[in-house]
Amino acid sequence: MSTGKTFAGLKVVDLASFIAEPAATTVLSDFGADVIKVEPPGFGDPYRILHRTPPNPASDIDYAWQLTNRNKRGIALDLKNAAAREVLEALVKWADVFVTNYPLRVRKALKLTYEDIAPLNERLIYADITGYGDFGPAADEPGLDIAAYWARSGLMAMTRDAGGDPTLPIPGTGGHATAISLYSATVTGLYQREKTGKGTRVTTSLIAEGAWAAGVWIEGALNHAKFFGLHDRKNPSNALLNPYPTSDGRWILFVIAQQDRDWPELVNVIDSMM
Structure with missing residues (x-):
């Protein structure tokens, strides 16, 4: 699908850090939106140093920033300063969409809650992540x-082998997934505005998105399903849904979802290789 300029003319204020929320506005920018990213003066968004923080791949190029903040214009504002507040309010009045992931207590202190911002622009879509x-x-x-x-x-806890220790995912595993949910919510808010003429708040949280990602097993637990325990690669509960080492030092993953149908074909393929 070509991004094109679906959102050409859409104006977005990005008052957020790290990955989930900025990535959502990046998607809007890919579709033509004009995004202004607001950062604190001096250090800026801490995400700027991710490429220099182990265990991330080290590089002189800020590849993470390019991925998540491409296409945007930028401005530095000290939001504790009264003059900066005037600039921010001007941006809010200019914008169609305002996004933030500041913690709730920080929003209250800086008067950035939906209740603070919405009266400045009745058509504004206020999109946030907690x-x-x-x-x-x-x-x-x-x-x-x-x-x-x-x-x-x-x-x-769930995505590891039996006897294995918990491990860290690649940065952004949850952030980028959550970004797409917030992008979808923002587009839904814009659609509602087209029908009503009024802005609204749309929101999600990282833990809600994590629960959605783990939703099949969470729903199973809520329905008192019997769990098989952590995955055991050497003694799997399902031998046709399991990774196996190969003789050349690599791995092959079996994902045989419709086993009654696909088992004979798998046997024939293995037999042809013998």
Whole structure:
């Protein structure tokens, strides 16, 4: 599918850091939106140093920033400064979409909540991501995808071999997935605005997206399903859904979903190789 200029003329203010929210505005920019990224002066978005942070591949090129913040214009604002607030409010009045992933307590302190921002622009789509949702004991906690999406959703516990230790995913595994959900929510908000003329808030959280990713097994648990325990590659619960080492030091993965239908064909292929 060609991105084209579907969102040409759409104006977006990106007041966010790291991956999930900025990646959502990057998708909008790929479709032609004009995105202005707002960063604090000095250090800027901490995501700028990911390419120099082990265990990420080391490079003189900021490849992570290019991936997640391409196409955007940028401005530095100290939001604790009254003059900067005037600039931000001008941007909000200019924008169609305002995105942020500042923790809720920080939004309240800087007057960046939906209730603070929406009166400035009645057609604005306010799109935000939290780590752990708007309510509950963790609502004010900042969240990164490795902690909120990967670990606390249960994915880290479930995606390892029996006897194996938990491991870290590639950065952005949860952030980029969550970005697409927020992009979809933003487009839904824009569609609603076309019908009503009014803006709205759309939101998700990293832990909600992690729970969605693990949803099949979570739903199984809620329905009292019998679990087989962690995967055991040498003694699998399903031999036709399992990785096997090959004689040349590589791995082959069997994913035989319709086993009654595909088992004879697999046997024939193996037999032809003997």
